[in-house]
Amino acid sequence: MTTALPLLLDRDVLPLAELFSLVLDGQLYRVGDAFATTDIPDTPSLRAHAFAAHRPGSTVADRGTAAWIHGTRSAPPLRPQVCVDRRRRGRVPPDFDAHQHRLGADDVVELSGVRVTAPLRTAADLMLTLPRFGHHEALEVRHLLDLGRASPDRLGAHLARSRRHGATRALTRMPVVERTELPVPLSRR
Template sequence: MPPSRLVTTEDWPEAELRAAVLAGELVAVGACWASVAEPQDPALRAASFAWSTGDDRVIASGRSAAWTWGARSRPPLPHDACVRAGERVRQSGGDRIREIAIDEDDLVLLAGTSVTSPTRTALDLLRTASPDGWAERAATVVGLLAVTGVTADHVRERLHRLGTVPMVRQAERRLAELAGAADSTGTTAVVRAVSLSRR
């Protein structure tokens, strides 16, 4: 087995890890740390998620999946996570673990960790029920589409196939607003605008 690219509190005391960050030797990766020379890629962030949750049945979803894909600079702590319908896991550390029906096509395996695909992640974020929750997630959706290459048309098609699942119509309106704003002002302006809005 290859050595881990991450350093955790199981390896060194947290005070030493934080001192190494101040010395410019390590950088935080979620609840873990890595050498500043390590590429900050999805596999590294997925490994950090896996260490945080401690159960290989737990799937990175929502904002945690968006962070894993590189659409957010920081992970949500506690993490957003889910498990397949019928699986029971012990929750610890305040993680929000939902039990959901999910197709294998909606999952990607990164560093041995299941992560919702960029498209599934966008669908989940767009279907956030709370207007306050959406205001925070809008910039994340824009970033997710930008860094993963998933198109708004592809997400729109997947939303249409969901039929009458709760929050689909709201998600379609949100996606149309984001796509329209991106077409007229560019992605950077959209990210700035949606992070300030309270929809």
């Protein structure tokens, strides 16, 4: 008799101590608040699936949560960061870092049935909201731009059109992004 495991394991399947023991044994790895077997590749779709297990209603993963789903961060933020589209208002539990914005068609992508801000929108959101901005943050923004096949000039134009709070500060951060280069992958050397 064969039993199929779910794609992700969590506390509903096994006690947390056993899940962490399996991580220490090299049989599982952590994906947000869930765990996956080592034969399942860590992909944006898998991370979106992990986020979907706890997301409220029609929220859209944004900022740090979107960056994690896209693969530019190794772990999600402690409080999942979400956006509620003004056209689809709903209640969000207090353990989520939520805000409301109008999202355009190009601002959102869907991964495993989960709505996530597109890489360019995620980069702009980070530029607008991060409390500090240095080389590490600029590298993350460049990675998001690379994923979205967008240039720093396109990001600058997007920010210049923005009427959101922090747009002027975000534009002053653009020189750091423009000076930052992504490392060349070993396969391209």
